[in-house]
Amino acid sequence: MAKNKKILLVVEDNQPLREVIKDKFLKEGFEVLEASDGAQGLNIFSKEKPDIILLDIIMPVMDGITMLKKLRRLEAGKKVPVIVLTNLAEVGITAEALEHGVHDYLIKSDWKLEQVVEKVNEKLGLK
Amino acid sequence: MKIRQKLLIVVLLVTVVPVFLVSFLSFLNTRDLLQELALSSLNVLAEFKEGQIFFYLDTLKTRTVDFASDGFISDSLEKISASGSLDTVDTLNSHLIRNKKILNNNLLNIDVLDLNGNIVGSTSVERIGRENLYKKNYFEGIWDETLVKDIFLGEDGRYHLEISTPIQTRDFPKKTIGILVNHYDALLLDDVLTGKLVLELGATSQLGGLGETGEIYLVNEDKFMISGSLFVEDAIFRQKSDTYPVRKCLEDGEEVSGMWKNYLGVEVLVSSMCIVNGNFKWTLISEQSVAEALSPINRLIDNFLIIGFVGTTLVILLAFFVAKHLSKPIVKLTESINKVSGGNLSVKMEDINRKDEIGELNKAFSKMIDRLQISAKDLEKFKFAIDNTSDFIAITDKDGIVLYSNKAVESLTGYTIKEVKGKKIGSLWGDLMPKEWYKELWDTVLINKKRFSGDLKNKRKDGKEFIAGLSVSPILDNAGEVVFLVGVEKDITEKKRVAKAKTEFVSLASHQLRTPLSAINWYTEMLLGGNLGDLTKKQRSYLKEIYNGSQKMVSLVNSFLNVSRIELGTFMIEPEMASISDLVQKALKEFEPIINEKNIDIKYNCVGKCPLVSVDVNLTNIVLQNLISNAVKYTPKKGKVRIKISQKNKKLFILVSDTGIGIPKFQQEKLFTKLFRADNVIKVNTDGTGLGLYIVKSIVDAVGGKVSFKSVEDKGSTFTVSLPLVWGKRKKGTKRLV
Numbered sequence: 038m039a040k041n042k043k044i045l046l047v048v049e050d051n052q053p054l055r056e057v058i059k060d061k062f063l064k065e066g067f068e069v070l071e072a073s074d075g076a077q078g079l080n081i082f083s084k085e086k087p088d089i090i091l092l093d094i095i096m097p098v099m100d101g102i103t104m105l106k107k108l109r110r111l112e113a114g115k116k117v118p119v120i121v122l123t124n125l126a127e128v129g130i131t132a133e134a135l136e137h138g139v140h141d142y143l144i145k146s147d148w149k150l151e152q153v154v155e156k157v158n159e160k161l162g163l164k
Numbered sequence: 165m166k167i168r169q170k171l172l173i174v175v176l177l178v179t180v181v182p183v184f185l186v187s188f189l190s191f192l193n194t195r196d197l198l199q200e201l202a203l204s205s206l207n208v209l210a211e212f213k214e215g216q217i218f219f220y221l222d223t224l225k226t227r228t229v230d231f232a233s234d235g236f237i238s239d240s241l242e243k244i245s246a247s248g249s250l251d252t253v254d255t256l257n258s259h260l261i262r263n264k265k266i267l268n269n270n271l272l273n274i275d276v277l278d279l280n281g282n283i284v285g286s287t288s289v290e291r292i293g294r295e296n297l298y299k300k301n302y303f304e305g306i307w308d309e310t311l312v313k314d315i316f317l318g319e320d321g322r323y324h325l326e327i328s329t330p331i332q333t334r335d336f337p338k339k340t341i342g343i344l345v346n347h348y349d350a351l352l353l354d355d356v357l358t359g360k361l362v363l364e365l366g367a368t369s370q371l372g373g374l375g376e377t378g379e380i381y382l383v384n385e386d387k388f389m390i391s392g393s394l395f396v397e398d399a400i401f402r403q404k405s406d407t408y409p410v411r412k413c414l415e416d417g418e419e420v421s422g423m424w425k426n427y428l429g430v431e432v433l434v435s436s437m438c439i440v441n442g443n444f445k446w447t448l449i450s451e452q453s454v455a456e457a458l459s460p461i462n463r464l465i466d467n468f469l470i471i472g473f474v475g476t477t478l479v480i481l482l483a484f485f486v487a488k489h490l491s492k493p494i495v496k497l498t499e500s501i502n503k504v505s506g507g508n509l510s511v512k513m514e515d516i517n518r519k520d521e522i523g524e525l526n527k528a529f530s531k532m533i534d535r536l537q538i539s540a541k542d543l544e545k546f547k548f549a550i551d552n553t554s555d556f557i558a559i560t561d562k563d564g565i566v567l568y569s570n571k572a573v574e575s576l577t578g579y580t581i582k583e584v585k586g587k588k589i590g591s592l593w594g595d596l597m598p599k600e601w602y603k604e605l606w607d608t609v610l611i612n613k614k615r616f617s618g619d620l621k622n623k624r625k626d627g628k629e630f631i632a633g634l635s636v637s638p639i640l641d642n643a644g645e646v647v648f649l650v651g652v653e654k655d656i657t658e659k660k661r662v663a664k665a666k667t668e669f670v671s672l673a674s675h676q677l678r679t680p681l682s683a684i685n686w687y688t689e690m691l692l693g694g695n696l697g698d699l700t701k702k703q704r705s706y707l708k709e710i711y712n713g714s715q716k717m718v719s720l721v722n723s724f725l726n727v728s729r730i731e732l733g734t735f736m737i738e739p740e741m742a743s744i745s746d747l748v749q750k751a752l753k754e755f756e757p758i759i760n761e762k763n764i765d766i767k768y769n770c771v772g773k774c775p776l777v778s779v780d781v782n783l784t785n786i787v788l789q790n791l792i793s794n795a796v797k798y799t800p801k802k803g804k805v806r807i808k809i810s811q812k813n814k815k816l817f818i819l820v821s822d823t824g825i826g827i828p829k830f831q832q833e834k835l836f837t838k839l840f841r842a843d844n845v846i847k848v849n850t851d852g853t854g855l856g857l858y859i860v861k862s863i864v865d866a867v868g869g870k871v872s873f874k875s876v877e878d879k880g881s882t883f884t885v886s887l888p889l890v891w892g893k894r895k896k897g898t899k900r901l902v
Contacts, residue, residue, distance in 0.1 A: 051679060057686045064695055095675060124678035126725070127671055145682035146718045150689050 042068045043161055046087035048078035048104065049122075050096040054145070058091065058122075061150045062157075075099030079107055086113060089157055092139070094123040094130060102130060105137045118160045122153065167494065168487035175483035180476050187468040195461050199433060202457035203421050206378075206435035210450035213357055213380050214437040217448070220356050221327075224348055225310045228327045231263065231274075232344040235334050237285075241276060241342045242333065244284050253292065256285035272322055273347035276331065284342070296345065314444035315350040315390050317401060323350035323390075350400075353382060354391045377430075378452035383410050385445045395428060403427060405449070409436035413447040426451055433457045493522045497529060509537050556653040562610060562638075562646045564589045576632070576655055578625030589651060596621045596629070609638045609649055619656065630657040663732055670728045677721045684714040716851055723855040726786070727838065730862040737780045737867060739891040744809055744816065745774040747781065751788040752807075755796050764799055768807035775811050778890040783863045790856040791820040791883050797849060799824035799880075814889050815869075821882035827875040835873070836861040844877065860885070867891050 045067045049055040052073070059069045070085055072078035076099040082090070090108075094101035101121065108114035121134050121142045131142050140160050143153065231237075240256040243249060260274045264287045275296065276285035283291050313326035324347045331342040354360075357380045374380070382391045383405045393399035405427035412418045419436050426432040430453050437448040503511045511533060517523070550557055556576040559568040569584045577584075577593045584592065594602075597620050608616040615637045623629050633656040639648040688711040690696065692704065699707065729735040748768050752759075759766055777784075795805045799822045808819040827835060827842050834840045839854035864871045868888055875881035 051683070053683045054679070054686065057683070057690060060695070061686075061690065124675045124682060125671060126674070144678070146678040146685065146721070150686050151693070 042066060043089065043163070044068045044070060044085060044087040045157065046070045046072065046078060046081060046085070046090045048072045048075065048090060048096070048101065049093045050074055051093075058150065058153075061154065065154050067157075075101060075104030075107075078104050079111075082108065082114060082117075083111070087117070089161055090117060090119045091122045091153070091157070092119050094121060094125045094134075102133055102137075105134060105139065109137050120153075120156060120160065122148075167491040168484065171487040171490070172480060172483045175479055175486075176476070179479045180472070183472060183475060187472065191461065191464060191468065194464055195458060198458050198461055199423070199454075202433050202452060203435060206374075206433055206450045206452060207421055209374065209380065210435045210437045210448055213450065214439060214448050216356050217353065217382075217439060220352070221312055224325075224327050224346070225312065225329070228344065228346045229310055229329045231346070232329045232331050234263075237276060237344065238331050238334055238341060241278065241284065241331055245278055245341065253285060257287070257289055257292075260285060260287045270349045270352050271346060272318070272320070272324060272349055275345040275347070277343040277345065279340075279342060281343075296343075311443065312441055314384060314441075315353075318347070323400060324348070325350040325353070350390065351392075357381065357391050374450075374452055375456045377432075377456045378450075380448065380450045381405075382439070383447045383449060385414060387411075387414070389427070390446070393427075407434075407449075409434050409449060410447045412436070413438040414445060423454060431455070490522075493518065493526065497522075497526055500533075501529065504533060504536070509533065509540050554654070556651075558584075558589055558651045558653075560589050560649045560651065562649065564606075564649065567648070576624075576630075576653060577622065589649075590622070593622045593624060594620070596623060605634075605636065609636050610646055613638050613640060613644070613646060619660070630655050631660050632656060633659075666728070666732055670725060670732075674721055674725045678718065681714050681717050681721070684710065685718070688714070720853055723853050723859065726859050727855055730859065730866075735783075735866075737783065737891060739778045739780055741776060741778055742781050742784075743774065744777050744784075744818075745770065747784055748788060748807060748809065751785060751792055754789065755792055758796055762796070762799070762801045762803070764796060764801070764803050764805055766796070766805040766807075768809070771808065771810035774809060775816065775889060777816055777887075779816075779887065780867070780891060783867070784887070787860050787863055787885060787887075788818070790860045791818070791885070794856060795820050795822040795824065795881075795883075797852075798822070798845060811889060816887045816889050818885045818887070819882060820885075821880060823880040826877040826879055826881050827873070828877050832873075832875065836871070 043066075045062050047055055047058050047062075047069060049058065049071075050073050055071055055073065059071060062069045070081050070087055072081050074096045078090070078092070079099075081087075092101045092105065101123065105119060108117070108119070119139045121139050122145055123143075124145045126144055134142055141156055143156065148156075236259055237256065240252055240259070243252045244256070256276065260276070264271050264274055273291075274287045275283050275291060277296050278284045281296050283294050283296060286292055310327065310329040313324075313328070315323050315325050318324045326345055326347055328343050328345045330340040331344050332338040332340050377394075379394045380391075381389055381393060381399075384390045387404055387406045387410055388401050389396075389399045389403045389405050391400065393403055396403045407426055408424045409420050412420050413436055417438055417440070419438055421435045423431065423433050426434070426449075432451040432453050434449060434451045436450070439446040439448055500511050518526070551570045553570060554572055554575075556572040557568075557570045558566055558573070560566050566584050566587055566589050569581050571581065573584050574580055579592050601618070601620065605616050605618065608614050615635060617633075617635045619631055619633050621629055622632050632653045634651065634653045636649055636651045638646045639650060641647045688707050691699065692707050692711065726735070752766065752768070792805070792807070799805060803823040805820070805822045808817075808821075810817045810819070825844050825848060828844060831840075831842045835842075836857050838858040840858075841852055841854045845852060861871050864885055864887065868891075869886050871883065871885045873881055873883045
């Protein structure tokens, strides 16, 4: 593990899911920041500058796509890797997300946490 | 031009024209003949009259000579010449007067001249002692001849014809001692010419044939008439006749015969005779007006006209009847045809009972109408159906101008058929789509000449927007040119809304179902991973069951999602380059645990080189997953599964065979139906969904492939899928199958 812990921002409205993701990544040696909607996510991103973001789509207050768009408009948010982790398999949304530079689009129920960690590491160039 | 008129013209040309031609030619002939005849009779008459004139003059001469040989006259003249005795003069005068009466009523005067030309004795006493005006003539070398003088007007106002002859002594040798001059009345010549005198002289008949306008007259050297005219009173020495025949006679001494103008300017046929004497030149003219001479020809013309008129009338009538006979049925037929073309198909054909071509034509037309009536009925039904069908159907020309619209246009757009007809299609309610969209439409149907299908947004007359499903087909002629466009349009707003609602529901439902499943998955994963401390064997085993159950739920949810998308037709096809070998390997990897568990012998190979393909990776994966899953699931432990990839004729063949339980023969035909599970399968495995092969077949059908199988119960099954090596145009659905 690198000395400087990588910071992961999990934007997820479902508390149990957010918790298990956090536990998993803490175990994997990440520093984990949590947000329960897009607006919070943006807020935290501006303050903490995470290395990577796991982003849900359907959330109250501000959904994932809206947050993504706003994020990409920020100077610091232009290049940060974003992996969409959602249960919504809608082509239109997938396309929209890809347009705004998400690095992967994962369906929660089809992916083990272990595999999600692998994807994150891959995007951070840790593997 | 109508048949009747044509026929008339033809018949007239054929009959009347030759008749008129013949008439005209015979008219010309007859006229020449008549003219010739008239001229020759004029000529004969002229010659005859000339002869009479000569004869008459000779008679007068003879009489004069006889009278001059009277001894008393010569004796008296000798005495007067010798002594100049007045008594003797008186005696001579009395003798002359006495004899004048005896000689001829027409003898105007008798003069006796001495050798000096002086009148020494006369029936007119007052003339004695004068000089005879013409003495020169008598004495210049023509002593011994009997002469006729040209006619002149005497002092007494009468016309004189002088005849002179020498008076000689009684004793031989005879010696001329004076001249005897007889003055005859020149009007006698008139009588000769008219024939009056001829009768007197004993001829049996008058030579006629001159009709009412014909006359014979004499013209003297000064071109004055010296005999009477039928038409001019007191013509003698007053009426000039300066005509061609007269001039010809005077100038050239030529006698002519022909047609000229006479002294009155009337066109006449003339025959002339030149009567030449030492003292005068007369022209005898025998003439008759052309009008009269040729009058028989007028009768001929009249006859021709009557015959021509009657003939022509008959011919016209005949032609008229023939034409009517010919054209009447045609006119009737035309009336019927006009009614038919006017749209009245219930026309009852007139029964034209004829056995000629017209009858045949009528029969043929009757048949045609029958046929037309049948097809018109069909067409009516057809039109009724189209008029009243619920989809909006329009026919336009190639510029998109509406030629026909059915009633559905009103319910769809709110505009009436009247408002739409003649306008460019869609101009009232369209134009809400991007320009490129319409360009693609017109390019497809007009340039590529293919059918165009698409959904578009339109605006009703009341301003409400709606979504329409549109299909436009070009109708081509034999040369392949676009003649019409047929458009079918229907309101699919509701359909779209329902579809969208369904899609949203499915999306949301799957999302909602997956979220708790994800929680179960991940928490058991964490527990099983030992992240929360060691687990007892029993605990581990329980957790695994929870995990497996959850996994099955996930795959069930995915299947349901796929089926609903297939049925809504909203799944998308996005071909991309891929290696089929990679796709098979990836699919196999997912089944590694169960393969290892059941110790199944599984192999795959490509016949020849493993091909590169252009397919939708996601859909191909679903197909492979389902086939491999079934093969592995229903093959007993230590069974065999073989996957063979090959290509032929631009097609990719995927063969998956197993040594599994197979499909009962009696259920094989239901295999691809939704939710179907074979009896033997249900016994072995209770958690299948009956959706897998249904999804496979739906995908394969959608991309133009085929799926088939061979199976023997308890022996195994072989599934063969053929897919295009290169999948066509991407199908824009809205959902990705998962």
